[in-house]
Amino acid sequence: NGGFYTWVGRAFGPFWGFQEAWLTLTGSIFDMASGVVNVPGAGSVEYAFYYGPMPKEILEQHLTVAGVTEVTALNVLPVSRLPKQATPLPTAVRDSWEALRSLVRTLNQWSLSAVLYPALDLASFDTAPSDVKQRAADLSAMFPVVYRSSGEGRIDRDAWKPYLTTYLREAHDRGIPLIRALQLQFAKDTKLEEQADVFMLGDELLLAPVVGPGGRRRLELPRGLWTDLRTNTEYKGNQAVEVDAPAGRVPMFVRNGWIVPLAVGAEMELHYFPSLGAEFFLWEPEANENSQFHAAPAGKYVRVEIESQVGRTYEWVLHHTKAARGVREKSTMYRKVGERALLRAGTWWHDAAQNNLHIMVRAEAGSDRIVNISF
Numbered sequence: 001n002g003g004f005y006t007w008v009g010r011a012f013g014p015f016w017g018f019q020e021a022w023l024t025l026t027g028s029i030f031d032m033a034s035g036v037v038n039v040p041g042a043g044s045v046e047y048a049f050y051y052g053p054m055p056k057e058i059l060e061q062h063l064t065v066a067g068v069t070e071v072t073a074l075n076v077l078p079v080s081r082l083p084k085q086a087t088p089l090p091t092a093v094r095d096s097w098e099a100l101r102s103l104v105r106t107l108n109q110w111s112l113s114a115v116l117y118p119a120l121d122l123a124s125f126d127t128a129p130s131d132v133k134q135r136a137a138d139l140s141a142m143f144p145v146v147y148r149s150s151g152e153g154r155i156d157r158d159a160w161k162p163y164l165t166t167y168l169r170e171a172h173d174r175g176i177p178l179i180r181a182l183q184l185q186f187a188k189d190t191k192l193e194e195q196a197d198v199f200m201l202g203d204e205l206l207l208a209p210v211v212g213p214g215g216r217r218r219l220e221l222p223r224g225l226w227t228d229l230r231t232n233t234e235y236k237g238n239q240a241v242e243v244d245a246p247a248g249r250v251p252m253f254v255r256n257g258w259i260v261p262l263a264v265g266a267e268m269e270l271h272y273f274p275s276l277g278a279e280f281f282l283w284e285p286e287a288n289e290n291s292q293f294h295a296a297p298a299g300k301y302v303r304v305e306i307e308s309q310v311g312r313t314y315e316w317v318l319h320h321t322k323a324a325r326g327v328r329e330k331s332t333m334y335r336k337v338g339e340r341a342l343l344r345a346g347t348w349w350h351d352a353a354q355n356n357l358h359i360m361v362r363a364e365a366g367s368d369r370i371v372n373i374s375f
Helices: 055-066 097-112 130-140 158-174
Strands: 006-008 022-025 028-031 036-038 118-121 145-148 199-201 205-207 216-221 225-228 234-236 239-244 252-255 259-264 267-272 278-284 289-298 301-307 312-318 326-329 347-351 356-363 368-374
Touching (some): 097 118, 097 130, 097 199, 158 278, 267 289, 356 368
Antiparallel strands (some): 022 028, 028 036, 199 205, 205 252, 216 239, 225 234, 225 252, 259 267, 278 289, 301 368, 312 356, 326 368, 347 356
């Protein structure tokens, strides 16, 4: 209570369907299966037992006990402005690949310990070799809370601001961290605890930070179909894959049946990965409400829908989708254009090289825009 703790071995034990559970807390031992608790030097111990049975349900129950205050900071902060709800990662000089690997392992461990807002000090990498520093910068761009204890700095993550804002809000509402060990998202999969250098960012993104020299990254994908968001290459899950990983961006994968929003200037791209139905609830701080996006097959059609709380132009990007026979909104037919630069509201374009279908929609605040695509 009030300190950091680490789940060891088969994490969360019977809460996740295992037979044993062990927790160490500064030398203490909790054998939850047999009810043995040993805390050296403590006259009494107070702890809460949550039965989910799924990991996210455990975290939601913990929120009702612990409570949480929302964190909204997305820029690089001076240490004096670090939100009090944030939990700074251990102070250390991170000047090696092992230090970077240790950081990612800590992020996974803390997510299992209900740490909602881990905060990274960018200054900890100032003395690292250039290749380590670059990979750390790539990771920092996707980090929920970053600050500098000395010097100045900036990271470029404008495109991801709506996504990060949404999941920072979910942490406040549901008690689920933005950074999530794979076990939180895929509780029924086995052997996921062996990948301590891979994690989910929200529900949609699987991140595989490069934590060693070279320009390749090997990882084991969970079940499902996964698309490398950088290359648009699709992979089957439940297998090991190795991908090119040049510096500048963390390898990230999105599973079939998800929608990912990306801000591009004043517009927003909605990346949909068919063929399963998908939805995304985007938190709009100005409106204090969610915009909702839905996409799914509907017979011979694919149906996409935007319920927008703000006035905005959206570009649907349907990955791995052939050219449409027609795109219609009620009685209005959308016009096909020959290149992406010509896209305007009410038009569509097929990227034959990537096999992606692009549809541009203008939605006013409070409107509900439904577009049907026939093939």
